Amino acid sequence: MFPDYNNHMSSSARISRRLTQVPASPIRKLVPFAVAAKKEGVHVYHLNIGDPDIKTPDVMLNVLRDWDKNPIGYDQSQGNPEFLEAMRTYYHGLGFTFIGTKNIQVTNGGSEAISMALFAVCNPGDEVLTFEPLYTNYNSYAVVNGVTLKGILTSSDTGFHLPTRDVIEKAVTDKTRAILICNPNNPTGTVYTAEEIRMLVDIAKEKGLFLLSDEVYREYTYDGRTHVSLFTFMQEIPDKAIVLDSMSKRYSLCGVRLGTLVTLNEEVLSGILAIAQGRLSSGLVDQAIAAKLTDVPDSYMREVHEEYTRRRDVLYDGLRSIPGVVIPKPEGAFYTIVGLPVADADDFCKWLLTDFRDNNETVMIAPAAGFYATAGRGKNEVRIAYVLNTAAITRCVALLKTALTEYGKRKA
Numbered sequence: 001m002f003p004d005y006n007n008h009m010s011s012s013a014r015i016s017r018r019l020t021q022v023p024a025s026p027i028r029k030l031v032p033f034a035v036a037a038k039k040e041g042v043h044v045y046h047l048n049i050g051d052p053d054i055k056t057p058d059v060m061l062n063v064l065r066d067w068d069k070n071p072i073g074y075d076q077s078q079g080n081p082e083f084l085e086a087m088r089t090y091y092h093g094l095g096f097t098f099i100g101t102k103n104i105q106v107t108n109g110g111s112e113a114i115s116m117a118l119f120a121v122c123n124p125g126d127e128v129l130t131f132e133p134l135y136t137n138y139n140s141y142a143v144v145n146g147v148t149l150k151g152i153l154t155s156s157d158t159g160f161h162l163p164t165r166d167v168i169e170k171a172v173t174d175k176t177r178a179i180l181i182c183n184p185n186n187p188t189g190t191v192y193t194a195e196e197i198r199m200l201v202d203i204a205k206e207k208g209l210f211l212l213s214d215e216v217y218r219e220y221t222y223d224g225r226t227h228v229s230l231f232t233f234m235q236e237i238p239d240k241a242i243v244l245d246s247m248s249k250r251y252s253l254c255g256v257r258l259g260t261l262v263t264l265n266e267e268v269l270s271g272i273l274a275i276a277q278g279r280l281s282s283g284l285v286d287q288a289i290a291a292k293l294t295d296v297p298d299s300y301m302r303e304v305h306e307e308y309t310r311r312r313d314v315l316y317d318g319l320r321s322i323p324g325v326v327i328p329k330p331e332g333a334f335y336t337i338v339g340l341p342v343a344d345a346d347d348f349c350k351w352l353l354t355d356f357r358d359n360n361e362t363v364m365i366a367p368a369a370g371f372y373a374t375a376g377r378g379k380n381e382v383r384i385a386y387v388l389n390t391a392a393i394t395r396c397v398a399l400l401k402t403a404l405t406e407y408g409k410r411k412a
């Protein structure tokens with residue numbers, strides 16, 4: 001139980017009510033059980049978090065190997081000029097030649113870009129529309145910024161694609177300030193079509209809303225799909241469009257905490273720069289590493305893409321052959337929401353770590369309830385990140401198949 005936070009007579013220091021409202025990450029909350037299993041000598045396969053085993057490009061690692069700057073000081077608040085220039089080149093390479101370095105704010109991971117964007121477009125109590133299941137940390141950043149996240153439900157029956165314009169417009173209230181999408185989507189793996197993005201742009205225009213597009217998995221689309229970036233429409237809604245980006249997944253740089261927030265809206269940029277000045281700078285070493293992105297060979301990007309495609313195929317083919325498992329074919333990113341024949345996925349995921357062993361191995365996956373903004377949703381679903389090699393994924397599928405049978409018997 002929490003102490004009584006409203007008891008102003010108490011002499012003890014009190015934490016804020018909003019601190020108690022930040023949800024525990026469903027990706028990390030089972031970690032103590034995984035740690036305990038590992039202490040027992042059990043091998044735990046991690047499909048619970050998007051921290052890939054793909055190698056970082058050598059041209060980037062060489063920056064660390066050759067490092068000779070001393071001291072390691074601050075960098076500029078907007079971002080290191082070389083890194084900004086590299087990002088501009090990258091966006092131009094995608095065809096968006098209207099982006100200048102002045103439109104790019106460097107952030108401490110895509111995570112900070114999300115938080116800054118919510119802070120920039122909402123006053124406390126305002127609402128942001130998004131689509132459920134959603135990237136779980138949107139929930140955390142909404143609480144941190146005093147924003148109410150309203151989740152519009154998408155379903156595995158339609159591959160988690162967007163509902164009709166009518167459904168989305170009905171969810172808009174006088175408190176709604178923005179629509180937030182993740183494309184390609186974590187956790188569903190959905191890649192929105194040009195028509196879907198066009199529809200959101202039209203709604204943003206008509207209702208006077210910001211449109212925030214988290215595109216950290218831009219490169220990962222499968223089966224010949226092309227990614228339709230919000231950049232495509234940015235000049236049409238220059239004051240409303242904000243793209244959120246990250247280096248973490250594109251170059252396997254999760255530990256280099258870098259992302260960008262990109263917009264043509266100068267008011268947003270200057271406000272965000274003020275926040276960036278308040279937190280001084282992003283990492284000098286991190287930006288020096290990431291600035292090498294223009295030297296990453298095309299072959300690296302191609303091979304990584306092929307590897308994720310293989311992993312997706314192995315996971316999808318394996319899981320859909322298990323009775324009772326519902327898995328739409330992931331279209332992009334490296335995640336999928338999977339319906340399981342269990343009543344309480346939270347309990348199942350925990351049981352995998354505390355009780356289930358096969359040849360002294362088990363698998364860690366994330367219960368999906370935390371990937372919804374609406375309480376009560378996703379109870380029989382899990383989110384799986386296909387971030388391990390194909391042999392490991394094949395083994396994980398076998399583990400899940402055995403585990404589901406054993407868990408079913410246990411509950412019967």
Ligand SMILES: Cc1ncc(COP(=O)(O)O)c(C=O)c1O
Nearest residue numbers: 050109110111135186246248259
């Ligand atoms: C959809 C999405 N957005 C943003 C992020 C933030 O990543 P980072 O802070 O590592 O750049 C993640 C990380 O998993 C993500 O999946």
